[in-house]
Amino acid sequence: MVAALVVLLFGTKKLRTLGGDLGTAIKGFKKAMNDEDAGVKKDVDGSVQAEKLSHKE
Numbered sequence: 002m003v004a005a006l007v008v009l010l011f012g013t014k015k016l017r018t019l020g021g022d023l024g025t026a027i028k029g030f031k032k033a034m035n036d037e038d039a040g041v042k043k044d045v046d047g048s049v050q051a052e053k054l055s056h057k058e
Contacts, residue, residue: 008016 011019
């Protein structure tokens with residue numbers, strides 16, 4: 002019932018365009034999140050140096 006009302010109000014072409022735009026936006030958001038995560042991992046790996054620990058008795 003609701004889907005039929007939406008199709009009548011907006012038309013199928015408008016819904017198709019809206020779906021494509023939404024898909025493109027989601028892909029862009031995911032790509033940005035992955036790029037940001039890779040940059041953070043690279044920064045952490047490059048700046049942290051391991052220190053040798055010695056055991057004291």
